[in-house]
Amino acid sequence: MITRLRSFLTIRVLNGGVANSLSSHLRVISCQRISSMSTKPKVFITRRVPESGPTLLKTQCEVAQWNKDDPIPRNELLSSVKGVDALFCLLTEKIDGELLDAAGTSLKVVGTMSVGYDHVDLQACAERGVKVGFTPNVLTNAVAELTVALLLATSRRLKEAIRAVENGLWGTWKPMWLCGPGLEGSTVGIVGFGRIGMAVARCLKPFAVNCMLYTDFAERPAEAKEIGAEFRSLDEVLAASDFVLACVALTPDTKEMFNKDLFKKMKKTSVFINTSRGGVVQQDDLYQALVSGEIGAAGLDVTTPEPLPTDSPLLTLDNCVALPHIASATHNSRGAMSELTARNILSALNSQPMPSEIKAS
Numbered sequence: 001m002i003t004r005l006r007s008f009l010t011i012r013v014l015n016g017g018v019a020n021s022l023s024s025h026l027r028v029i030s031c032q033r034i035s036s037m038s039t040k041p042k043v044f045i046t047r048r049v050p051e052s053g054p055t056l057l058k059t060q061c062e063v064a065q066w067n068k069d070d071p072i073p074r075n076e077l078l079s080s081v082k083g084v085d086a087l088f089c090l091l092t093e094k095i096d097g098e099l100l101d102a103a104g105t106s107l108k109v110v111g112t113m114s115v116g117y118d119h120v121d122l123q124a125c126a127e128r129g130v131k132v133g134f135t136p137n138v139l140t141n142a143v144a145e146l147t148v149a150l151l152l153a154t155s156r157r158l159k160e161a162i163r164a165v166e167n168g169l170w171g172t173w174k175p176m177w178l179c180g181p182g183l184e185g186s187t188v189g190i191v192g193f194g195r196i197g198m199a200v201a202r203c204l205k206p207f208a209v210n211c212m213l214y215t216d217f218a219e220r221p222a223e224a225k226e227i228g229a230e231f232r233s234l235d236e237v238l239a240a241s242d243f244v245l246a247c248v249a250l251t252p253d254t255k256e257m258f259n260k261d262l263f264k265k266m267k268k269t270s271v272f273i274n275t276s277r278g279g280v281v282q283q284d285d286l287y288q289a290l291v292s293g294e295i296g297a298a299g300l301d302v303t304t305p306e307p308l309p310t311d312s313p314l315l316t317l318d319n320c321v322a323l324p325h326i327a328s329a330t331h332n333s334r335g336a337m338s339e340l341t342a343r344n345i346l347s348a349l350n351s352q353p354m355p356s357e358i359k360a361s
């Protein structure tokens, strides 16, 4: 136990950036002494995150943190979680049996600062009695907003336009130059009509879209009526839509669902937008669809892998806009995600209902 505490606290201080000085040694030792007396639950935070979460956690817990913008190496993570009561993680950390076992039986809760949880093995957590929290709702509008921004950037060819201005290719105003499809009078198809899909539909309403279609495992009649969206089969949505928006969660059922067969079913002019997870797209097929003119353009906030390597063929295409997974990146959303992650953790530690718990199905 003492060894566990020692490694926990050493990391805490090392990440404060004072590891090599004598004073840091003294600090490590004094922290260990104080903390070995501490009865507060221990939480490990896997990254530098907005302060709202860590500040809240520190009111009740002993907090150690990988206080950097780059992910913690897996080995470091495995040793850092030993003996913790709670783990505050991000979508970049794979939460599997190995990690849960490295944490040990003290681990009661994993709070991921994300709405997606495809990186968490829910079954492995359930088997070990570890609760899992996530952060729905607080990022919905930010993600919807970015989905619309990406749709517009892709359809209105902003990447080419910005490059043209910066590279002196502007020339003069030309009637035929950099035209693209507009939203007015268009048909928009939303694949996955959950919180985010619906919020995107609401955001698009003022753009004079002619027809809003959606598809999902089941109809959502009440919400669809309020938004003015119509349910269709996936094939019907693909065939009819000028814009196809991927708003599905990544699950075994949706993995690489956007493959060559689906791209073939879309209009040759269609604009495909993905702000969910890169894993829902078969990326080589997408590249072929874009190059061969099977579809018109693609806007991606998420890719496989992330970061997308700079030599990815997708980046050579004018009709593909890629962003670095920033859909929820507003100050407010990220702050709220951090705080909700902390609230999930504290509730679980206090045996209270968690504000947003994921249950294994």
Ligand SMILES: O=CC(=O)O
Pocket (backbone or CB within 6 Å): 091, 113, 114, 115, 116, 117, 139, 276, 328
């Ligand atoms: O992709 C971001 C999230 O899942 O929150």
